[in-house]
Amino acid sequence: MVTRVGCIGAGYVGGPTCAVIALKCPDIRVTVCDMNPTRIGQWNSDKLPVFEPGLDEIVQKCRGVNLFFTTDVVATIQESEVLFISVNTPTKTYGHGKGRAANLKYVESVAREIAKVARGNKIVVEKSTVPVKSAQSIADILKANRNSQNKFQVLSNPEFLAEGTAIEDLLNPDRILIGGEDSPDGWKAIETLSSVYKRWIPADRIITMNTWSSELSKLVANAFLAQRISAINAVSAVCEATGADVGQVALAVGKDSRIGPRFLQASVGFGGSCFQKDILNLVYICESLNLPEVAEFWLNVSTFQDTDT
Template identity: 35%
Template structure:
């Protein structure tokens, strides 16, 4: 468990608006740093869970941090904007920016709503730090809006402090980040940087790089980081298509090029592609915003990044059909539903998308995931859900590994030999050792592997 020891650094009062994945994590971790934190949300059920010390989603280590700081009196929650404005002069904005329905652009309603509701209540000098992933230009626009609405007028600052959380490592990434980025209004020098240095004092004392830039650059840092990571994943998946056509092995290829320090091995794992609540919608919003700015040609390559990613899901369905001859009446075991291991997030999950496509083609699909069963049922209620791996694989004509949870990586042929109807496994994450399964009499297929 990541825990910081108390130091003499300054303790401040602050609020965090939005108690979803980003907001709840940030609120708990700011309290862990020794600050007094008030989490604000309009969802009564979410607030009730958090007040009871329960996290509404799965994130390793977060519940312990939450409970410890509630017990210490450093963290509490409210739905009252009036209470929040009175409580603190430092406000973090961590609400969602989902993709607009029927469009690529980000839906900014929730971000705008926080500023429209909070700013009229700010009667003292205040700093609003945005953490949500937003289109470039948002921070400047919100700053103008906040100063127009607030009785404090010109004494209200909006700065941008993007998050770089990895699901499954969010506590570590908040308390011990690889960098902190802060965008400030260069035309309006104020207190934002000095306040941020106080808030993150313990983290900066560890030597964490602190990049201070203008507002637009800070917004583009997060968008660019996600676009690069998505591109890297789609690149290796495009190469895996060539590997399949030529008989090459994409995993060995990735190891070989990953030794080049200019390239690196991380995010070069071929498979069924990326999903979740960030990369897919963020690269689409980035493209949409570039178009609004008249720079649409600069990011047209991201359309192919998105296309490659979606194509890998289709390829997985094709492999399942080939393995069964026909999916009509076939029994298919799907191991994994979350978009990545150590998470219960099923937003735009490749695993669930594949499972749904296979079911639509007439197969009986049984799904098991260690943590994402509840969310999966809500999103895909027509699929069959199993209590464990053995139940999901009982009588299966093919077993699909779609999320690389540790318990799936550790599977051995002997675990399933007497359970399945046909010994066929398709490794959508290339996380099994092919020789072990083939030597045991199984038909093994991996993406981009001979």
């Protein structure tokens, strides 16, 4: 039974996720760690660095009871049985994959620190949005640098949070994805993490799979949502040329139960930090796998997101 959960990265994903785990699992000690003392200071104050409806109340209820925020990376790693990596994965601005591939330097830095200071066996969970096979990269780093007495299992557990509804998304998610190694130890680790989520999420919403499928599912989910926005914006151009009303067309199309009404509002394109980044990441993966036609398809989704395009 899990008694201690840690998270490296106190940003938009790590903080709320751990707050909800602490709320729903009062017997688990949850520690959120970040090397930025200003950010940790905010999490320990009355003005949190992240605004989400319902988050303040959860943090106030759990903070100092079974939810803690700290800059002590070593203690967080050593004390946690399950350790989330929830750091930023920006798009690369230099080198191979510039402008498209995800920069994993922060993820890899955390993996090296875990390997350096960990004591005992750990379940390391990639929570950041990462390219396919990133878990293998983390596992390779841990294996190359680990103490011979330590054992690690690396899981993929992508987040599906939307700004403004993150707490509801965590309390009542459509699904929880957990990917791991297809081995007895891998499935044991998957079941251990599943047991935490099962404290408040129905078992039929927890989907287990291999690591690569879990990693890719996050990118594809965002790509499909972005595709709908690009599609209705492309239709908007046709409407302007013919005198049709794109709002009425979207309403008619959205009434089809196979399609549904969500993400069919013509607009200036998709915003936020995820859709564009994840699509370009998917494009880069397709190019790396020598799938130029597939890469071009997803690149078109990215470039035709604006009605003015």
